[in-house]
Amino acid sequence: MNQGPIQEFRVGGIKAAVWENENDKGKYFTVTFVRSYRDSHGDWRETNILMPDHLPRLALVINKAYDFIMMSPRLRPGPSNDNHANDNAPPQEETAQVQEEIPDQNAEGSFSQKIEKRGNGRKR
Structure with missing residues (x-):
């Protein structure tokens, strides 16, 4: 099934490639960076x-x-394929509550947008 990445993201010279894999437990994703x-x-x-x-x-x-x-429709609920998963993770309600407290990283003028704009036109 390993025919190439299913999606790539690039900011400046940094690229993430998302790969879809499959084993006897089902489909899972891996990500490489260059x-x-x-x-x-x-x-x-x-x-x-x-x-x-x-x-x-x-x-x-x-x-x-x-x-x-x-957000991928390819992602199906089920047991994690991550052997290092934290079995003591907080219940979903607590996780959602914490996520609400995190400021919006995509707000206009955010650090992320400034870096992304600077990174795309930057020469090395």
Whole structure:
């Protein structure tokens, strides 16, 4: 089934690729991250090494990939395929309450929008 990513998100030179996989428990998603850059000969290359100033853009593509996965009609309720899942997670009501307290990250003029605008036109 691994024919390529089902979705990609890019902010500046940082890209997240969402992959759909399947095993005996069902379908699940994985996400890979790369940074594109030009080498000394002007050829495009990719690496998974990031510098501290890349992290805000990485956070943006992580959020976009997470939103895509959580909103995906491909995602079916069922047991988690994550072997490191927290069995002591709070009940859904408590989680929803906490999420309501988080400020809207997509509000106009937000940090995310400023970084995204700056990252798309930035030259390295």
